[in-house]
Amino acid sequence: MLDSHTNCVCHRPDPxxxxxxxxxxxLIASFALTEAAIGWWSHSLALVAEAGHxxxxxxxxxxxLVASWLARRPASLQASFGYRRIEILAALGNGLVLVGIALTIATEAIDRLQTPPSDILSLPMLITAAIGLSVNSLNVFLLHNHTHNDLNLRGAVLHMIADAASSIGVILAAIAVSLWHWNWAxxxxxxxxxxxxxxAAVPLIRQSLHILLEKxxxxxxVSEIEARLQQFDGVVxxxxxxxxxxxxxxDAIAAHLIVNLAEGDDRDRLLRQIETAIGQEFGLHESFLQLSGVVPPPVINLSQARLLNLSVGELR
Known part of the structure; x- marks a missing residue:
């Protein structure tokens, strides 16, 4: 008989x-539409790029929001771990969309570097970028403290940090166009x-794939965890x-432990000790542990073995 136990500490979205x-x-949606319109009017690809971002x-x-809502759904027989992986899938999709937008902007930017436009309006470009910097900085300030246990939200905040940095770049480009007519900027x-x-996208994609591949x-x-498990009295x-x-x-752990304890209270006590220790020391609050006794070696009956040898000899 195998002893097994599951201990679950579930995540709850922060209201x-x-x-x-x-x-x-x-804030972002309303300003992005405004920025795209001003970028088109002022002939500034930098503003349009920032609006796309x-x-x-x-x-x-x-x-x-959608992933957090779905993640609230409880686990069931059809989804025994719940729906929190949807957050990881959304984060992966977020990173891939970001890569697609970046490649599109880079292609257009290279064309502009080869043939810089001559009719860029630097003042609207400067004012809009300054407002964009304020909007992104405010959002990063508001959301930063909520990103520690949410990969998807962390990815969104990374987007806004990159936007804030790009706003500074657009401000510098507007100054260069205005003062020195460096339209290539x-x-x-x-x-x-x-x-x-x-x-911003590459680490997000890498971490999402790391979780989805169950690394x-x-x-x-893992070697330290294995060594710690072997330190418990009774674990063979x-x-x-x-x-x-x-x-x-x-994080979760699954393992099959061979123990030299008989079934009953001693084995149950050991299981509880292991679960408590790995939860406190490693943060492994989802545990799937099986404990089984040491299989004794087969008992050989000497008289039966002697008869078997005689029978084999007669056949020869």
Whole structure:
């Protein structure tokens, strides 16, 4: 008989973060439309690029809300781990969308570097970029403290940090166009915005894939966990050890432990000790442990063995 136990500590979305997300989406979406219109009117690709980045911000924040809503659904027989992986899928989609927008902007920016436009309106470009910097800085300030256990929200905030940096670049480009007529600066800053978007997207995609492929969390050492399990009195060996993340901040462990304890209270007590220890020391609050006794070696009956040898000899 195998002893097994599951211990689950489930994640709950932060209501304060949800309210702030709605505020951020309203600010970003309204300003992005305004910025795109002014960018088109002022012939500034840098503004249009930043507006496109902000549209992706609003989209990613919307994904955060949808994923958080779905993640509230309880686990069931059809979804035994619940729906928190939807947040990871949304984060992956967010990163891929960001890469697509970045490549589109980079292509157009390279064309502008080769043939800089001559009719860029620097003053509207400067004022709009300054407002964009304020909007993105405010949103980063409001949402930053809520990103620690939410990969999707972290990705959205990374978008806004990149936007704030790109706003500074657009401001510098507007000054260069106004003072020295360096119209190529608009294309150069657009290319920089695209690179910032890629820099923000690659770690997000990598971490999402890491979780979806069920690799061990990067902050945990599986060898250390195995060694710790073998330190418990009664544990003979550790077999089929698995450590993975169900979602960000929700790590799990599964293992088969061979013990020299008989079934009953002693084995149950050991199981509780192990669960408490790995939860406190490694943050592994989702545990799937099987305990089984040592299989004794087969007992050989000497008289039966002697008869068997005689029978084999007669056949020869």
């Amino acid at each position: 304060a973060a949800t309210r702030l997300l709605w505020v951020a989406i309203a 902000m549209v992706s911000d609003a989209f990613s924040l919307g994904l955060v 608009d294309g150069a800053i657009s290319l920089l915005v695209a690179l910032l978007m890629l820099v 061990p969390p990067t902050h945990l050492n 060996s550790v077999d089929r050890l698995r450590v993975w993340s169900i979602a960000l901040g929700q």
